[in-house]
Amino acid sequence: MQKIDDVEEWMIGQALASQPVPDMFGEMCERLRACGIPVERSLMAWATLHPLVEAEVAYWTASEGVRFEQFHHDENDTEEWLNSPLRMVIVNRETMFRSRLDQGNSEHDFPLCKQLAEEGFTDYLILATAFRMPAMDDQRAYTGIVVSWSTRQKGGFTDAQLKAINYIQKRLALAARGNVEEQIARTIAETYLGKWAGNRVLSGQIQHGDGERIRAVIFYCDMRRSTQIADVLGPEKYLAWLNDFFRATATPVLNHGGEILDFIGDAVLGIFPIDSAGFTVAVHRALKATDEVHNNIRRANDARPEGPELRAGIALSVGEVMFGNIGVSERLTFSVIGQTVHAAARLESLTKTVGSDILITEDVATHVGNRAKPAGEFLLSGFKTVQPIFELLPPSA
Numbered sequence: 529m530q531k532i533d534d535v536e537e538w539m540i541g542q543a544l545a546s547q548p549v550p551d552m553f554g555e556m557c558e559r560l561r562a563c564g565i566p567v568e569r570s571l572m573a574w575a576t577l578h579p580l581v582e583a584e585v586a587y588w589t590a591s592e593g594v595r596f597e598q599f600h601h602d603e604n605d606t607e608e609w610l611n612s613p614l615r616m617v618i619v620n621r622e623t624m625f626r627s628r629l630d631q632g633n634s635e636h637d638f639p640l641c642k643q644l645a646e647e648g649f650t651d652y653l654i655l656a657t658a659f660r661m662p663a664m665d666d667q668r669a670y671t672g673i674v675v676s677w678s679t680r681q682k683g684g685f686t687d688a689q690l691k692a693i694n695y696i697q698k699r700l701a702l703a704a705r706g707n708v709e710e711q712i713a714r715t716i717a718e719t720y721l722g723k724w725a726g727n728r729v730l731s732g733q734i735q736h737g738d739g740e741r742i743r744a745v746i747f748y749c750d751m752r753r754s755t756q757i758a759d760v761l762g763p764e765k766y767l768a769w770l771n772d773f774f775r776a777t778a779t780p781v782l783n784h785g786g787e788i789l790d791f792i793g794d795a796v797l798g799i800f801p802i803d804s805a806g807f808t809v810a811v812h813r814a815l816k817a818t819d820e821v822h823n824n825i826r827r828a829n830d831a832r833p834e835g836p837e838l839r840a841g842i843a844l845s846v847g848e849v850m851f852g853n854i855g856v857s858e859r860l861t862f863s864v865i866g867q868t869v870h871a872a873a874r875l876e877s878l879t880k881t882v883g884s885d886i887l888i889t890e891d892v893a894t895h896v897g898n899r900a901k902p903a904g905e906f907l908l909s910g911f912k913t914v915q916p917i918f919e920l921l922p923p924s925a
Contacts, residue, residue, distance in 0.1 A: 775824075
């Protein structure tokens with residue numbers, strides 16, 4: 529039989545190896561059972577810092593293993609949660625709650641305790657271990673882990689088993705804290721830089737000038753009449769309008785394998801890297817995203833016929849870009865630079881002159897078949913020679 533010290537030693541290794549918290553928690557429960565601690569059901573919850581997710585939960589049972597769940601900021605509190613002993617511990621900032629389920633005491637007023645007793649559980653324990661996470665100090669009233677432990681052992685947990693659970697939970701909190709902080713750092717990097725760029729920053733590409741040359745399709749989308757709309761709506765309504773615009777135009781880029789590199793005022797700069805799948809695949813991904821943007825804008829206008837009309841110019845160009853850190857050493861951003869990016873920006877400006885919502889370069893046009901319609905030859909600002917430009921027609925045209 530394993531000893532509790534062996535579990536502690538293993539957990540230190542897990543913390544140093546930065547294992548996913550749910551996987552670590554599930555294996556820890558199995559190892560505790562191997563130590564003779566008769567845990568049959570356990571749940572660990574922790575708060576996180578994420579634009580969509582408020583809290584995460586790892587739920588483990590001896591029969592089914594571990595299950596991971598996330599709870600979003602916009603989810604309404606369920607009746608089950610409002611009447612949960614776990615919520616009571618968090619709200620009241622208690623460190624422990626115990627219900628001897630086989631003794632029928634007053635704690636059975638909690639529906640969960642009644643349910644567990646009916647399922648043959650004899651003891652239910654909640655331990656809360658708080659720890660400070662600087663990244664979340666201003667965002668959450670409580671940071672740490674809250675863990676419930678349940679058993680069907682006759683007479684419930686023994687004093688020695690309770691001592692072992694208390695002992696191991698403190699070590700679990702240390703391991704979880706390091707892993708959650710790493711997860712938060714990754715979330716922040718990916719949220720503000722994008723997954724592709726965020727991974728490069730986290731892997732150490734943080735010096736001024738770090739970067740690489742890559743080939744990619746550039747997606748550039750800019751809102752039309754933004755100054756006029758902002759004046760009509762006012763700051764607060766325009767901010768909501770702007771976020772609706774970004775949901776309609778940036779989300780499709782992510783949906784089809786692209787990366788959002790920047791929001792430039794009311795414009796979206798996206799990139800579809802030409803990876804091992806090849807040039808044609810990258811172009812088709814960009815086309816699918818562009819078509820989705822076009823449909824999103826149409827649906828948004830149909831949904832509010834009396835509001836300002838949402839319009840945007842879109843440009844697609846392809847070529848080599850420099851992908852890396854730009855700025856000054858004290859304030860960097862990870863983005864793309866090069867003539868391909870300039871071409872997309874100049875092309876988008878040209879949509880107003882040509883009278884088309886979507887313009888593409890010749891390299892892109894060669895991969896879209898009869899959807900490419902010649903729009904003329906133009907001398908784009910910053911380029912030495914005229915460039916043939918094409919309008920992208922809708923798929924049904």
